[in-house]
Amino acid sequence: MQIVYTDGLSEEEFFESVQHIVNVVSMYATSGSGWIIEKVEKLEIRFAKFNPIRGSTYIALRTELSALKCLLNIRNFNDPNCFLYCFTAAYNLQGKGCPLTQPGDRYSEKTNPATYARSNPLTHQAVGDFPMPMPIDKISAFERCNEVKVNGFRYEKKSLYPFRISNPNSDFVVDLLxxxxxxxxxxxxxxxxxxxxxKVQGRQIDARAKICRNCFHVCSNNETLQKHEKLCYQFETCQVLLPEPDSNSLAFKKFQAKTTLPLVVYFDLESIIVPVSSVEQNPQTLETRVLDKHIPSGYCYVAISHGSPNLEFFHLYRGEDCMQVFVKQTETLAKDIYEKKQKHRYFTGAVGQAKELATHCWICETSCSADNEKVLDHCPFSNQFLGWAHSKCNLQRRTQSFVPIIAHNLSGYDLHHVVKSLHHCNPNNKFSIIPQTDENYISFSFKVWIKDIVNKNQNVIPIYEELRFIDSLRFMQSSLDKLVQFLPADSFDILDNHFEYCDQNDVKLLHGKGFYPYSYMDTFRKFKLKKLPPK
Incomplete structure (x- = not known):
């Protein structure tokens, strides 16, 4: 959206606005957003009367402000020159000109506009010809002409806040409300x-203190104030709103984020790297030269249930059709997970604690002494007793509707091979992708169709089990080689158990990266070799 302040929209301004929209769309589509603009449905132009903020004729102060003896409200009933009157009054009050009023003068004399008008020869008048009432966008030019800093403040809902803070370096400062x-x-x-x-904020501030006009931070002297303003003035002015006394505390409410996932799947795939012979690249062109082709050779996935040392699901496969098999096995995995969830939909295990002995909700950890407040909570996947909880907390603590499948650098590598093989799956399945660019995906959801059911209204409702592919590199910004180095030697139980009949010295090589001969493994025939050739 673009706002144009003008008496009329010319043809040139109209086409400039249209071109601005076209440029924004082009930059958005080419900067890696992942979105493609198909068409612009409509172009809307709205005209409205603009009433800019301009200080004008006299307005009486509110009751709570009129009692404060730190405001000078000049009563200019017949002209809009309140800005100029305030400038002249500030110049006089700061001792830069002849005294216009005396301490014993009546308040009516101090607020009389004639005291600060041009007709008074003792007044110091502003330099330059500016429209009155003074528009806010003209104040900067006024400051340059008169070597002054003009700061603006507002008072709303018994709160004082700045709306315009000046940066010019001047010892003459005018603060306006x-x-x-x-x-x-x-x-x-x-x-x-x-x-x-x-007085407005009810704070105990020493009268000799210095205050930052941008945030009202109190400093003891000018030196600390200047250090503070150097950083504070880098940010725009804002209003600080403090919570009410009866709502000034925060409480954790998303209890579903507190519990661990019942099941997590980890997977990885490997590829053979086949050299690609091509003609020499012309240095005058910008084409990318293809050196190698990555062909998936195998994969492995393991599913781990929280709190269980055993694998729930495991599959290892190698072959030229490994990605087709992976897609089929993923469908089988989703169906097995669904069946296990249905099996433990209702709790049939052993209760770990008597109901009358439970004094606190295990979810929110607050008291639940009455028995009618307590309900049994269990894991629908493992049938494990979790604890006694409030009924409300139990409903809020919903288990994630999806099972995460995690791979390191999924977005940059593994998911490309997975997406290319999705046409081998059941056509009733659903997919959804969160893209970052055309070739890089943040996450990928694979909803596997399980069955169709008919509800009481005779409507057919499909049942899905969602598997969500997530890239662990987005949470741990480091390579697997470095991440593995932080693990203790006894953290590879699953790997060691799988190769328990092999030489343990050889198995230790699998605890790290960099030992696999990627450049040598360029055909599937080499997997049949019993040993590697000499270096």
Whole structure:
């Protein structure tokens, strides 16, 4: 969306806006978003009357502000020059000109616009011709002409906050409070900002303290204030809203994120690297030269249940059709998981704790002494007793509807081979991809069709078991070789048990990366060799 401030939209401005939209769409599609713009359905142009914020004629202060003796509200009923009056009054109050008022003068004399008007020869008037009421976008030019810093503040809902903070380096600072009655705006001069912040916010601030106008942070002297402002002024002004006393605490509520997943699948695949013979590349072209072709040669996946030392599912396969077999086995895995979930849908195991002995909910860890508050919670996959919980907590702690399948560098390598073989699966299955680019996917969901059921309204509802492929490299930004080095030697129980009849010195080679001869294994025939050739 582009906003144009003008009395009329010219043809040139219209086509510039259209070209801006085209450029944004082009950059979005080519910067790796993964989305493709098919068409622009409509182009909408809206016209609205713009009423900019401009300080104008006099508006009375609110009751809570009028009692504060740190504001000067000049009563300009007949002209919109409140901005200029505040500038002149600030110049005088900071001792830069002739005194216009005396401490004993009445408040009506101090707020009389004639005291600060051009007709008074003692006043210091602003340099430059600026429209009145003063628009906010013209204040910067006013500052440059008059070597002044003009800061703007608002007061709403009994809260004071800045809306415009100036950066020019000047020792003449004008702090203005912008008030409104709903239709008009009016500037009020802040004569003592520290006192105003102390009274509005109810803070104990020393009268000699220095305050940051951008965030109202209090400093003891000018040196610490300058160090603070150097960092603070890098950020835009904002309003700080503190919570109410009865809602100023945070409590953890997403209990479903607290529990571990009942089942996780890990997989990896290997490929043979076949050299590709091609003609020499022309250095004048930008074509990519293909050196090798990666052909999947085998895969392995293991499914581990939380709290169990044994494998729930395991499959290892090698062959030229390994990816077709992988897709079929993935469907079988999903169906086996579904059947196991249905088998333990209702708890049939041993209760680990008597109901009357449970005094706290195992999920939220708060008291649940009454027996009618407690319900039994169990794992629908392993049929394991988890504990006694509040009924509400038990409903909130929903087990993940999907089973994660995790591979390292899945997005950059493994998933490319998987996606190419999906046409071998059941056509009733569903897929969904979260892309990062056209060739790089963040995650991939594989919903395996299990069966169709008919509900009471005679509608056919398909039942799916979702397997979600996740890249562990997005959570652990390091190679497998480095990650494995952090593991102790006794952390490879599954691997060691699988090769328990092999020489343990050879098995230890499998505890790391870099020993497999990728460049040598370029055909499936070499898998039949009993040993590798000499170096």
């Amino acid at each position: 912008l008030i409104t009655d709903g239709e008009r705006y009016h500037y009020v001069l802040i004569t003592d900002l520290v006192n105003l912040v102390r």
